[in-house]
Amino acid sequence: MSNLLKTELYKLFHSWYFWGIGIFNLFLSTILLLDSKGKSSNLIMASLYNVPLLYFLIIVFIALFIGSDLGRRTLNTYITAGHKRSCILWAKVIVSQIGCIIILIFPLLMHGVISQFCMKEKFIWGDNGYTILLVTLLAMITMCTLPIFLAFIFRDMGRTLAISMVLFFVMIFFMNSEYAQTIIKILPMGQLRLISLQKFYSIDFFLLVDFLWNVILYMVAGNVFLHIDLK
């Protein structure tokens, strides 16, 4: 397992798209602040407000990092080298999530630093600051779980990208529909939007929903990957 993690990290940091998407995400997130600054209390929350919109970059990253690895059969070399499929799955999931979180959090950190030191903004977390941080992190992880799940189901870059994008637009559509009040709480990208607007409703509910999303999607992905014939 440790060899697989090291290999995946090597692949992550040697991939042009990780750095490319990361930098583009920072650029786009900064541009979008012009729109979101007025909708939230401070710059870091304005940055968090944009995270759901930048989800498409995560979809592209996952399609390239997992979808193409399965499509090009480069992941198969782990199996032929005698690694357990479950270890391969988890190594890929862990490093993919690390990549996604770095991409998503980097602009938040940059904007947070600018907010604190240049704009002298004060951010009040309240009593449950760490819980909010945890929920934010879990919502981000859960948001990234969907394309990871689809990548293991379809094992192909094109379909992973296309279906994830369709679902992204469907989620955006529902978040603007008449059911938005309900939908927004059960979708991780909706939760992030609520957190950015500091509408925390029920933190426990967010945690439970995200936990269930992860358990269900990884159980299905694992079940498929462990038993499927690979190309």
Add this chain to the structure above:
Amino acid sequence: MNSIILEARGLTKEYKQTIALDHINLQIKKGKIYGFIGQNGAGKTTFLRLVTGLAFPTSGTLALWGKSSKEELQKQRKRIGCMIETPALFPAMTAYQNMEVQRIQRGIPDKSIIKRTLDMVGLQDTGKKSVRNFSLGMRQRLGIAIALLNTPELLILDEPINGLDPAGIVEIRNLLKSLNKEYGMTILVSSHILEELYQTASEFILIDHGKIIEEISDHDLNERCKRHISIKTTDVQKTVMVLEDNLHTDNFRLMPDGTIRLYDYLNDLELVASILAESHILVTGLSVSGDTLEDYFLSKIGGMKDVKSPKN
């Protein structure tokens, strides 16, 4: 018993409407080079995918070094190096980086093995060139290098000489032979280029429609194909004497039409010609004749049923 490193018993793989492998029984023994021969869709790659763990059998058992449980098979696969179908490479990375990925995942501590393996396949000078700019032959070589990285006990190569130029084919053939000789590496290689397989392998496995139709050694194959040097001269008696005295062989037959079939020196036609010339024998015909592996394979699977001869 210890010499058997791979054993398949009743190995079957069914897809929705087709049987890709039909109760395969097969043994691969240590230290030999096996040529895996079959038409497209015969089941070669399916068998190799089952051996390497990429696919699961519908029924039957597979044992590697005598171990057949799921966990044990997984462990034994660490002793295998393989390239199935096209090489699995990262196009944006260099040859060295591709090898580094495999070195890390296999937990090989010695970094210098990468350079040694790249040297072995003739890719030592690719530098910072990314794999996407490699020719088909270079990719093939890199795929072989990856398969060799862990100095495997069993090397499985599926169509390894696809895309290689003639010089590359000879290089890879010599490499496989030297790996087999120096390290005692067992090699299972499938190829459509049967003449090439004939020069590389010592054992042949013929597969058709998911069934093993024959396992045969190169010695037996030569016997059955009756490969020989056909010699026609103006003086048969003298030729026979020269063969016995100068080439020290009695492994020949005199045919009714006066042709001599020599079963030795098959790869040394020039030597036979020069010795006959030195003995002042007028040679009117000298050629290697007999069935090729291709002819033999086609005869075993029932010939080219649907292919009409151009003469007809």
